[in-house]
Amino acid sequence: MFAAFDPIVLARIQFAFTVSFHFFFPAFSIGLASYLFVLEALWLRTGRQEFLDLFRFWVKIFAVVFAMGVVSGIVLSYQFGTNWSVFSDRTGPVLGPLMAYEVLTAFFLEAGFLGVMLFGTEKVGRGLHFAATGMVALGTFISAFWILAANSWMHTPVGYVINAQGQFVPAGDWLAIIFNPSFPYRLVHTVIAAYLTTAFAVGGAAAWHLLRDRDNARARIMFSMAMWMAALITPVQILAGDAHGINTLAHQPQKVMAMEGHFESHPHGAPLILFGIPNQAEKRVDYAVSIPKASSLILKHDSNAPLAGLDTIPDDQEPPVAIVFWSFRIMVGIGMLMLALGLWSLVARWRGKLYEWRLLHRFALLMGPAGFVAVLAGWVTTESGRQPYTVYGLLRTTDSASPLAAPAVGTSLVAFVIVYFFVFGFGTWYILRLIAKGVQVGESDPPQGEPVRTAGVVPGPAQPQRKDPA
Amino acid sequence: MTADPTLATIWAFLIAFAVFAYVVMDGFDLGIGILFPTLRGEERDRAMNSIAPLWDGNETWLVLGGGGLFAAFPLAYAVLMPALYPLIIAMLLGLVFRGVAFEFRWRDPGHRRWWDVAFTAGSLVAALAQGIALGAILQGVKIAGRAYAGGWLDWLSPFSLLTGVSLVAGYALLGACWLIWRTEGEGQAHARRLAGRFGVITLAAIGLVSLATLTLDADYVSRWFAYPDIVFTAAVPLLVAVLAFAFWRALVRKSDVLPFLLALGLFLLSFAGLGISLYPDIVPPGLTILDAAAPAVSQRFMLVGAGVLIPVILAYTGWAYWVFRGKVGAEGYH
Numbered sequence: 001m002f003a004a005f006d007p008i009v010l011a012r013i014q015f016a017f018t019v020s021f022h023f024f025f026p027a028f029s030i031g032l033a034s035y036l037f038v039l040e041a042l043w044l045r046t047g048r049q050e051f052l053d054l055f056r057f058w059v060k061i062f063a064v065v066f067a068m069g070v071v072s073g074i075v076l077s078y079q080f081g082t083n084w085s086v087f088s089d090r091t092g093p094v095l096g097p098l099m100a101y102e103v104l105t106a107f108f109l110e111a112g113f114l115g116v117m118l119f120g121t122e123k124v125g126r127g128l129h130f131a132a133t134g135m136v137a138l139g140t141f142i143s144a145f146w147i148l149a150a151n152s153w154m155h156t157p158v159g160y161v162i163n164a165q166g167q168f169v170p171a172g173d174w175l176a177i178i179f180n181p182s183f184p185y186r187l188v189h190t191v192i193a194a195y196l197t198t199a200f201a202v203g204g205a206a207a208w209h210l211l212r213d214r215d216n217a218r219a220r221i222m223f224s225m226a227m228w229m230a231a232l233i234t235p236v237q238i239l240a241g242d243a244h245g246i247n248t249l250a251h252q253p254q255k256v257m258a259m260e261g262h263f264e265s266h267p268h269g270a271p272l273i274l275f276g277i278p279n280q281a282e283k284r285v286d287y288a289v290s291i292p293k294a295s296s297l298i299l300k301h302d303s304n305a306p307l308a309g310l311d312t313i314p315d316d317q318e319p320p321v322a323i324v325f326w327s328f329r330i331m332v333g334i335g336m337l338m339l340a341l342g343l344w345s346l347v348a349r350w351r352g353k354l355y356e357w358r359l360l361h362r363f364a365l366l367m368g369p370a371g372f373v374a375v376l377a378g379w380v381t382t383e384s385g386r387q388p389y390t391v392y393g394l395l396r397t398t399d400s401a402s403p404l405a406a407p408a409v410g411t412s413l414v415a416f417v418i419v420y421f422f423v424f425g426f427g428t429w430y431i432l433r434l435i436a437k438g439v440q441v442g443e444s445d446p447p448q449g450e451p452v453r454t455a456g457v458v459p460g461p462a463q464p465q466r467k468d469p470a
Numbered sequence: 471m472t473a474d475p476t477l478a479t480i481w482a483f484l485i486a487f488a489v490f491a492y493v494v495m496d497g498f499d500l501g502i503g504i505l506f507p508t509l510r511g512e513e514r515d516r517a518m519n520s521i522a523p524l525w526d527g528n529e530t531w532l533v534l535g536g537g538g539l540f541a542a543f544p545l546a547y548a549v550l551m552p553a554l555y556p557l558i559i560a561m562l563l564g565l566v567f568r569g570v571a572f573e574f575r576w577r578d579p580g581h582r583r584w585w586d587v588a589f590t591a592g593s594l595v596a597a598l599a600q601g602i603a604l605g606a607i608l609q610g611v612k613i614a615g616r617a618y619a620g621g622w623l624d625w626l627s628p629f630s631l632l633t634g635v636s637l638v639a640g641y642a643l644l645g646a647c648w649l650i651w652r653t654e655g656e657g658q659a660h661a662r663r664l665a666g667r668f669g670v671i672t673l674a675a676i677g678l679v680s681l682a683t684l685t686l687d688a689d690y691v692s693r694w695f696a697y698p699d700i701v702f703t704a705a706v707p708l709l710v711a712v713l714a715f716a717f718w719r720a721l722v723r724k725s726d727v728l729p730f731l732l733a734l735g736l737f738l739l740s741f742a743g744l745g746i747s748l749y750p751d752i753v754p755p756g757l758t759i760l761d762a763a764a765p766a767v768s769q770r771f772m773l774v775g776a777g778v779l780i781p782v783i784l785a786y787t788g789w790a791y792w793v794f795r796g797k798v799g800a801e802g803y804h
Contacts, residue, residue: 067569074529081540086548088548093764099541100540101772104780108786114523119523120523169765169768402551402552404552405622408556412555420566
């Protein structure tokens with residue numbers, strides 16, 4: 001039934017689908033791991049039961065998120081070979097070592113200490129347990145470092161020569177490859193995005209419970225912490241995003257042209273198109289609403305600076321403009337809403353109404369999933385903007401695929417879609433149900449009626465009052 | 471710019487090590503999934519408890535094996551993945567089900583029966599796919615230029631099905647021996663019976679696969695029987711016989727940990743036998759380790775990290791196993 005399809009299109013859909021699904025989990029677990037680390041630190045420092053309860057609550061969610069991240073990540077690590085084998089052969093000498101380092105420095109660290117973090121409560125002391133939590137958090141960060149180094153290199157490839165077999169071969173300076181021109185911007189922007197994703201998810205969960213009971217002490221702590229993150233970190237993210245955009249303009253101008261909807265060049269200052277419908281066939285943006293010269297002001301910090309448009313590059317090098325244009329606007333729009341919520345929370349805090357202002361809580365609840373949407377939209381912007389290349393300007397997507405027939409790729413695509421919606425749909429439902437139930441008072445007491453994990457130890461944080469397994 | 475024979479050989483051994491680590495570690499926990507339908511009531515909880523904190527680390531070796539192949543031998547990776555396409559996809563989907571079953575089974579008691587089925591089916595499919603893939607590699611892969619040139623079902627043959635079933639039996643043996651080690655009482659006695667049954671099947675499978683392999687390619691025969699190598703290669707089947715005898719005695723004498731160690735020994739010997747058959751090919755027939763190797767500059771860069779990090783990983787993995795040592799209970803607080 002797939003015989004009529006182009007196998008490369010199917011392979012692209014498959015990669016986009018599996019990577020988008022996967023990306024939710026690390027985006028959540030990077031922030032959540034750090035949050036758990038902070039909660040455990042606060043508990044160890046203050047001894048307050050609320051922090052332990054919060055830790056116990058979020059660690060359950062972390063376990064589910066992490067498991068889903070691991071299994072969907074293994075799929076990705078093999079997908080380079082299954083669907084993109086030519087790409088694997090060509091880029092293996094450069095990208096392979098970066099990803100091997102990710103496994104060696106991050107995946108093992110996370111996996112090795114995760115067991116102790118989840119089930120080691122009574123097997124190790126408080127300090128060691130805290131260290132394990134720290135190692136898991138560190139692992140998620142190191143993982144982001146390497147995978148973004150590899151991904152950034154595909155956007156801004158440097159430090160290679162091409163050998164007789166057509167492979168990219170490192171020229172010898174690995175630091176140049178790792179710290180390629182777009183890497184620092186991408187790393188900062190993505191890690192902050194992960195933190196914000198978690199902050200808004202936690203804030204949304206807290207808002208839900210404050211709306212039902214504004215005196216809920218645990219929800220108050222969650223809400224306050226999340227709103228501090230929203231207020232303080234969102235502006236930082238906007239600055240980081242701006243810097244990343246300027247970097248992209250320098251290295252991948254056609255991506256920015258697509259983001260901005262600039263089909264034509266503007267020698268005397270380019271307008272900022274707020275809305276419109278990109279029409280790639282006719283090379284114009286229909287129904288555009290724009291602010292004159294604002295695009296030049298943002299991108300070049302000079303309203304009269306000239307900006308080149310897609311008319312300066314051949315048609316077969318253009319990215320899919322509509323996708324990039326719209327995903328970018330979704331990301332930026334959500335960023336503005338995040339900023340608004342952060343500022344609003346500051347006003348509420350100032351007036352001493354942080355826990356009383358119902359409208360604020362409703363808005364925070366609505367913004368709970370915002371980080372996920374923004375992360376996905378940003379990811380689509382940057383990855384679609386790289387097309388039609390896998391390695392920017394050097395290796396075309398159409399030249400990267402495996403020699404597979406459409407039925408093979410199509411069948412596996414259908415299998416992935418069914419399994420992912422079933423398995424991860426269930427996981428998401430479970431997490432939402434848990435959040436709706438909320439943090440219980442005495443969350444850290446031994447659970448009743450729940451199954452018991454290793455050696456009679458229940459999953460959870462250090463429980464100092466019980467030194468010996470029963 | 472070019473590959474270096476010494477580095478290529480070192481990396482071949484390192485990846486073989488990662489694959490072996492994966493096979494035995496995820497082997498016993500996949501084995502528990504395979505044995506799950508034979509376990510009853512609390513036996514299931516105990517079995518799951520015994521691997522819950524460890525499976526994630528075990529499975530990471532699969533990522534190192536695959537990622538390492540991509541990095542150190544990109545051509546082999548680029549050829550094998552499309553050649554084994556449906557098997558890899560099946561394995562990954564099996565691992566998805568199995569991995570989430572660890573969490574969901576506890577979290578969703580209402581559907582526990584279905585998550586148990588997912589755990590077993592996922593483990594079985596993953597193990598079978600890995601075993602069939604092994605057979606598919608041994609029987610040879612069609613290559614033209616730098617790409618796979620066969621069809622998407624070339625891997626399917628009686629031989630590859632035999633290796634698939636053999637690996638399932640082998641994993642079940644490892645799982646049963648792990649349970650002997652980690653449980654007590656009636657559950658342990660049950661595990662011992664299972665280990666006996668799968669021990670017989672595994673030994674028969676080792677013999678069958680070994681003989682069948684020799685019929686596949688004249689190179690395999692010469693690698694085993696050429697003089698003077700035969701002095702060393704002959705040791706492999708002899709040691710298998712010795713370990714099989716010791717395994718039997720350990721079972722009969724109701725030893726706790728010996729059956730597991732001896733089963734590991736059987737896997738190590740089988741793995742060594744595989745190496746003897748293949749070396750110096752990485753993808754038979756004819757694609758050697760050196761042909762497929764990444765340029766020396768890549769392999770050297772990774773070797774620095776691997777040399778430092780693999781011992782560190784082994785150290786903290788060992789520590790995690792140590793933390794969760796001892797017999798597992800199914801009961802909690804009283």
